[in-house]
Each structure stands twice: as C-alpha cells, then as structure tokens.
Amino acid sequence: MSNEAPTALVLGGTGRSGSLLAGELARRGITTRTASRRGADVRFDWDDPATHADALAGVDRLYLVTPVLRVSYADQVAGFLDLAEAAGVRHVTFLSTYNADRAPEGIDIAAVEAGLASRRSMTHSVLRPAWVMQNFADDHLPVIDGVITAPSGGGTEAFVDAADIAAVAAETLLDPGAHAGARYTLTGPQTLGFGEAADIIASVSGRPVFYHDIDQEAWIDGALAAGIPADYAVMLRWLTGAIITGNGSVPTNDIEKVTGRPPTAFREFAERNAHAWTLEAK
Numbered sequence: 001m002s003n004e005a006p007t008a009l010v011l012g013g014t015g016r017s018g019s020l021l022a023g024e025l026a027r028r029g030i031t032t033r034t035a036s037r038r039g040a041d042v043r044f045d046w047d048d049p050a051t052h053a054d055a056l057a058g059v060d061r062l063y064l065v066t067p068v069l070r071v072s073y074a075d076q077v078a079g080f081l082d083l084a085e086a087a088g089v090r091h092v093t094f095l096s097t098y099n100a101d102r103a104p105e106g107i108d109i110a111a112v113e114a115g116l117a118s119r120r121s122m123t124h125s126v127l128r129p130a131w132v133m134q135n136f137a138d139d140h141l142p143v144i145d146g147v148i149t150a151p152s153g154g155g156t157e158a159f160v161d162a163a164d165i166a167a168v169a170a171e172t173l174l175d176p177g178a179h180a181g182a183r184y185t186l187t188g189p190q191t192l193g194f195g196e197a198a199d200i201i202a203s204v205s206g207r208p209v210f211y212h213d214i215d216q217e218a219w220i221d222g223a224l225a226a227g228i229p230a231d232y233a234v235m236l237r238w239l240t241g242a243i244i245t246g247n248g249s250v251p252t253n254d255i256e257k258v259t260g261r262p263p264t265a266f267r268e269f270a271e272r273n274a275h276a277w278t279l280e281a282k
Contacts, residue, residue, distance in 0.1 A: 007031040007058050008173050009089075012065035013040040016134050017095065020166035021063060021173075028174060033059065046073070052080055056087040061173050064094045066112060069232050074108035078115050085121050091176035092116055092124045093169050097239075098185065098249045100128055104238050106231075123180035125172040130187045130249035131239070133159045133269045136197060137276035143201065146208050151216035152194045153244035158187035158251045159197065161264035168258045184254040189263050191250060197266060204270045205277035216240055 008025055012018035013034025025032040035044035035055045044055045046067040056062075062084055067073045081092070094116055100109045116124040135141045136159075141148055165186055172179040192200075195211040202209035220236050228236070242248050255263040 005031060006060055007033065008061045008063065009055055009059040010034050010063040011044060012036060012063075012068075012095070014038075015065065016132065016162040017165040017169065018063065018065060020163055021169045024166055024170040025173060028170065030174060046076060046080075049079075052083055053087070056084055056089065059084075059087060059089055061091040061176060062089050062093070063169055063173065064092050064112075064116075066095075066109070069229055071107045071231055071235050074111040074115065077108075077112050081115070081119065085119065090122050091173070091180075092122055093172045093179075094124060094126050095165070095169070096126050096128045098128050098130045098187075099242065099247075100126075104234060106234055107238065117181075123176050125176070125179040125181070126183040127165060127169060127172075128183065128185045129165050130160045130185075131157045132165070133161050133188070133264070133266060134273075135159075136201060136270075137273045143209055143277055147210050147212050148194060148198050148201075149212045149214050149219070150194055151214050151219045151240045151244060153213065153216075154193060155243035155246050155248050156191040156193050157243055157248040158189075158191050159266055159269075160186050160188050160249075160255075161269050164188075164255050164259070164263050168255055171258050179258075184258060185249075185252045186255055187249050187251050187263065189251055189265055191248070192266055200267050200270050201277055204267070204274045207277065209277065216244060 008030050010018045010022045010032060013022050014036040022032045022034045033042060034040040035042050037045050042055045044051050066077055096109055096113055100113055103110050113126055141150055168184055168186060198209045198211040220233050223236060224230060224233060
C-alpha cells in the first residue's frame with residue numbers, strides 16, 4: 001500500500017452491504033467514496049465508462065460489486081480493473097457468492113475471481129456470502145398476504161446478515177496485507193429452512209407468517225414476468241437449485257475468524273428488523 005492516506009472506493013455504495021461498509025470504514029478513519037448510479041458520493045454506471053475514471057481518482061483500495069441482475073460481465077469487469085490498476089488501486093475486495101467455483105457455465109462470477117487472482121500489481125480478497133437475511137425484509141422474498149413464497153424443496157440455508165458481510169469487508173480493506181489472497185465463506189451460525197425463517201418472522205412481528213414452497217420453474221417464470229432479465233433465469237435456477245438439492249450453504253467460522261465476534265443469528269436479525277413485517281402488507 002502507498003504511504004499516502006488510504007482511500008477506498010465502494011461500488012454499490014447505496015446497497016445493502018456497501019452502505020454499511022462505507023459507514024464502518026469512515027468511522028475507522030479510511031477516506032471512503034461511495035459509487036452508484038444515483039444517491040452516492042459519485043455517479044458510477046457499469047454501462048457508462050465515462051463515469052469510471054472519476055470514481056477511481058485517488059483510490060488505492062476497492063470494494064468490487066459486479067453489475068446486478070446480469071450473468072455475463074467478466075470482460076466489462078476486467079476492463080474496469082485494468083483502469084483501476086492504472087489509477088493506483090492496489091487491493092480489491094470482491095463480493096462474490098457462495099460456491100462461486102461451482103457456478104454453471106454462462107455465469108461469470110468464477111471468471112471474475114480467476115481474473116483477480118491473475119493480477120500481480122494488486123492484492124485481493126474474495127467474499128462468498130450465503131443467501132442474505134435482508135432478502136426477507138425487502139422485495140426479494142416479501143411477505144405477501146402473510147406468505148413467503150420461494151422454492152426450496154425442504155432444503156436449508158445458513159442465511160447471513162449483510163452487516164456481517166460489511167464487517168468482514170471492512171477488515172480486508174483496512175488491512176489488505178493481512179487478507180491478501182483470502183477467500184472467506186460468509187454464513188450465519190445455523191442452517192434454517194424457509195419455513196423456520198417464516199416462523200421466526202411471525203414470532204417477532206406478532207403476525208401470522210407462513211411459507212409456501214412453490215415449484216422452482218413456476219417461481220422463476222413469475223420473476224421473469226415481473227421484469228427480471230431473461231438471461232438471469234440461469235442464476236435464479238442455480239441459487240434455488242442448490243437449496244433444493246440439499247447443497248445450500250452450511251455454517252462456517254469465517255466471520256468470527258476475521259471480526260472476532262460470532263455471526264448474527266436469524267432471530268437477532270429479525271428482531272432488529274421487525275418493523276419490516278409489522279407494517280401493513282402491501
């Protein structure tokens with residue numbers, strides 16, 4: 001790292017982990033610049049290269065979040081990282097996904113990991129989170145008429161709190177040398193079925209909440225009808241398929257190893273966000 005004051009660029013800086021990460025870095029003395037298409041310190045649009053150089057100016061470390069709702073982006077990310085190297089970025093923390101190395105052909109997440117590993121002028125850390133707990137508190141897995149609808153086939157997942165992802169990311173960006181080449185699998189402390197998650201939400205919100213295990217293809221068709229890009233179906237099929245086949249995430253100790261504290265349990269998350277489900281149903 002340079003002897004100059006460190007500056008971190010946080011892509012997805014208004015998103016779930018990015019916004020929390022930016023706050024944590026700022027509190028701990030790192031100059032932090034959030035970047036997003038709107039609402040951040042600087043405008044950043046993957047499809048507008050004119051926004052890239054300004055975002056990178058003076059930056060020596062980067063929180064990399066790939067384009068959302070896409071599966072093909074490796075070349076685009078590689079071009080951006082070329083620019084980042086030239087601008088003086090010397091460390092990248094990449095928000096990947098659980099079991100990225102098992103992603104089906106056509107999903108570029110493993111290619112981005114490999115591309116980072118091949119670069120010699122910058123270090124990198126890879127974060128591979130499980131399904132994020134916040135999915136239950138926003139429009140990803142909403143409670144509609146008292147029901148959470150998603151395909152799982154009775155499988156389980158070690159849901160992780162976005163705040164824990166941000167906490168690990170902060171450590172890697174505060175001390176890149178200590179985490180160079182690291183790959184952290186980030187999970188909650190327990191595996192839960194969707195029905196168990198619904199029961200916890202019902203308990204903390206004081207309203208009936210049930211789980212409906214829908215057919216996987218019917219659920220994907222519904223997502224496409226709601227406007228999800230057609231090529232993103234392969235991603236939805238992979239993520240839900242892992243749970244259905246019994247290959248969902250399982251607890252690891254990586255969050256505690258990096259941060260010194262255990263990961264957030266789903267009930268703790270639900271209690272903290274009970275207001276999300278006590279509001280009138282949309």
